[in-house]
Amino acid sequence: MRQAGVYSGILSGGGISGRTGPHLLPLARIKKIMKKSSVDVKMISGEAPLVFSKACELFIEELTKRSWNMTIQGKRRTLHKEDVASALATTDVFDFLINLVYPNASDHPNLNEEYTEKKQ
Amino acid sequence: MVDEHDKLLPVANVGRIMKQMLPPTAKVSKEAKETIQECATEFISFVTGEASDKCHKENRKTVNGDDICWALASLGFDDSSEAIVRYLSKYREFEREKAAASSSATSVVKEENVDKASAGSSNS
Numbered sequence: 172m173r174q175a176g177v178y179s180g181i182l183s184g185g186g187i188s189g190r191t192g193p194h195l196l197p198l199a200r201i202k203k204i205m206k207k208s209s210v211d212v213k214m215i216s217g218e219a220p221l222v223f224s225k226a227c228e229l230f231i232e233e234l235t236k237r238s239w240n241m242t243i244q245g246k247r248r249t250l251h252k253e254d255v256a257s258a259l260a261t262t263d264v265f266d267f268l269i270n271l272v273y274p275n276a277s278d279h280p281n282l283n284e285e286y287t288e289k290k291q
Numbered sequence: 292m293v294d295e296h297d298k299l300l301p302v303a304n305v306g307r308i309m310k311q312m313l314p315p316t317a318k319v320s321k322e323a324k325e326t327i328q329e330c331a332t333e334f335i336s337f338v339t340g341e342a343s344d345k346c347h348k349e350n351r352k353t354v355n356g357d358d359i360c361w362a363l364a365s366l367g368f369d370d371s372s373e374a375i376v377r378y379l380s381k382y383r384e385f386e387r388e389k390a391a392a393s394s395s396a397t398s399v400v401k402e403e404n405v406d407k408a409s410a411g412s413s414n415s
Binding site: 228 | 298340371
């Protein structure tokens with residue numbers, strides 16, 4: 172098993188984020204999730220979980236940033252699930268997640284409006 | 292017995308990444324953290340599915356880094372896609388340098404063995 176820290180040190184020194192240190196997400200867990208995603212997934216190259224560790228980091232950062240904006244708009248200092256739901260509802264690229272957070276979109280006041288508009 | 296948590300990214304790791312984006316005084320509810328944990332896990336499944344479809348159509352068995360980059364762009368994660376392409380090229384460069392270093396070390400060892408063998412044969 173490779174040492175994650177070695178790669179990160181090489182890759183992130185002067186790299187995209189400039190952050191050093193070990194991977195923020197465990198590669199074995201990522202690989203497990205990938206395998207479970209579809210019956211078609213047979214083999215996964217060594218670099219794929221590594222790529223996802225970075226992609227997920229960026230994803231979490233983006234979602235957190237947008238969710239926090241909702242928190243601020245509500246004049247609060249605690250990020251709640253509703254803020255995450257609002258961030259999902261107002262970002263097109265996160266559409267695939269709306270049903271994950273609220274299986275019935277009508278449960279959420281902000282989502283109901285968005286959901287109805289999109290259906291029309 | 293399957294642990295449910297094995298199916299998700301670890302919440303502690305997710306929390307750490309979130310913290311980096313927030314001011315020091317910000318608080319995050321446990322439920323919000325778990326929600327983002329689920330979203331990030333679903334993100335992996337979603338993108339992998341797209342990448343896997345592409346491999347399937349092209350009769351390839353292995354999902355590689357390029358497929359992930361393509362899937363990210365295809366699904367609208369343009370900014371991520373560009374950053375990941377750069378990350379991937381650096382990783383591949385590192386792998387190439389590592390392979391080159393280990394093969395030159397191997398060839399040095401081979402030369403030594405040849406010298407020893409010829410020295411041995413001359414003695415007999």
